[in-house]
Amino acid sequence: MGRRWVGTLIFEYRLYNLTSQQKPIKTNPVANMQYITPEDWKEKGSYFNYISHKVFYREANEVPEDAPVLLLLHGFPTASWDWYKIWDSLSQKFRVFAPDFLGFGFSDKPREYQYSILDQADMVELLLQKKKVCKVHLLAHDYGDTVAQELLARHQDRVQFKEDGVLLHSITLLNGGLFPEVHHPKPIQRLLLGPFGKYVAKFLTEKKFRENMTSIFGKDYPPTNKELNAFWQLVNYNHGQQVTHKLMHYMRERKTYRTRWVESLRKTKIPIRFIDGLQDTISGMDMANRYKELIDNPDVIELPDAGHYPQIEQPEEVLKHFFEFHCRLEGV
Numbered sequence: 001m002g003r004r005w006v007g008t009l010i011f012e013y014r015l016y017n018l019t020s021q022q023k024p025i026k027t028n029p030v031a032n033m034q035y036i037t038p039e040d041w042k043e044k045g046s047y048f049n050y051i052s053h054k055v056f057y058r059e060a061n062e063v064p065e066d067a068p069v070l071l072l073l074h075g076f077p078t079a080s081w082d083w084y085k086i087w088d089s090l091s092q093k094f095r096v097f098a099p100d101f102l103g104f105g106f107s108d109k110p111r112e113y114q115y116s117i118l119d120q121a122d123m124v125e126l127l128l129q130k131k132k133v134c135k136v137h138l139l140a141h142d143y144g145d146t147v148a149q150e151l152l153a154r155h156q157d158r159v160q161f162k163e164d165g166v167l168l169h170s171i172t173l174l175n176g177g178l179f180p181e182v183h184h185p186k187p188i189q190r191l192l193l194g195p196f197g198k199y200v201a202k203f204l205t206e207k208k209f210r211e212n213m214t215s216i217f218g219k220d221y222p223p224t225n226k227e228l229n230a231f232w233q234l235v236n237y238n239h240g241q242q243v244t245h246k247l248m249h250y251m252r253e254r255k256t257y258r259t260r261w262v263e264s265l266r267k268t269k270i271p272i273r274f275i276d277g278l279q280d281t282i283s284g285m286d287m288a289n290r291y292k293e294l295i296d297n298p299d300v301i302e303l304p305d306a307g308h309y310p311q312i313e314q315p316e317e318v319l320k321h322f323f324e325f326h327c328r329l330e331g332v
Contacts, residue, residue: 021165033078036084040239042106047131051125056080056106057099057127062328067131070168071124075142075176075309077244079105079234082141085315086108094137094325099127101143103247108237111115115246117253119237121150125166135254138171139322142283145176146250149261156264170271170329174285175308178274179253179262179294182286188212189248197245206232216281218279218306221313265295273325275318277306284308299325 035181047054053280058080068092074082080098090096100107101120124147128136140148155168191200210228217223235241254261265272276288284307292298300319307311
């Protein structure tokens with residue numbers, strides 16, 4: 001009994017010593033701002049019609065009408081709510097629009113629909129057309145990066161052939177699969193894209209969803225329980241789990257249209273800044289390195305402690321580098 005008791009005491013001491021030396025989680029300086037629930041976000045938004053489907057969007061008009069326009073494009077699998085921490089700061093300088101892509105967030109999620117990046121770009125252009133916006137700055141993340149690449153390709157076509165349509169002033173990209181060859185999807189994403197994706201989506205539990213979302217954040221900036229609840233709520237709104245597997249086709253589109261979308265980045269004269277959270281296991285350090293390999297005079301900001309959602313994990317850093325980029329553009 002004596003030896004067993006001593007062994008237990010040694011084990012507990014070692015365990016205490018180990019846990020007491022663990023690196024403490026950093027506090028997010030913006031985390032104490034007023035939390036905006038998805039319901040409050042929705043309450044302040046509007047809808048417009050796109051091919052007989054309702055598309056949700058937020059709009060900020062606190063600035064003069066001649067102020068520059070900023071379009072926010074969110075990522076997979078969430079929604080425009082992802083921008084809630086930086087919304088007020090952006091709205092002080094820009095006229096801001098942030099739609100939920102069709103199949104996401106508070107927008108309609110039709111089951112019998114061919115979701116595609118090209119279609120989402122059409123939807124975004126229709127929103128801007130309805131708002132009489134001809135020129136716009138972009139701030140995009142993840143899935144939204146790919147839509148931004150298509151918008152950039154269209155911009156370059158319009159400039160070359162002197163066609164009418166939306167033109168771009170600048171682009172700021174956050175973590176996303178700009179180059180499919182260095183994009184590392186999670187196993188759950190591969191399963192959703194596979195032949196049994198419909199069933200994978202149907203039986204995806206909240207616990208597994210929360211685990212997957214947490215795993216793509218930086219270890220020092222994990223999502224809060226409120227944020228994880230919000231993500232799950234946004235995915236499931238309007239029976240969203242029934243279409244999640246269909247949304248995954250964007251991964252195939254990235255390969256199909258790689259030449260068009262990568263060449264648009266390489267050849268454009270539009271100013272672009274890429275802000276990348278390096279702890280992202282999907283599109284982190286490898287994506288930043290590939291960007292620097294392929295793009296001439298690359299403007300890359302690396303956030304060593306951030307993961308896949310820099311605008312939620314380190315919003316002050318994102319705002320700092322975003323406004324720094326735009327101040328430089330104004331000085332040109």
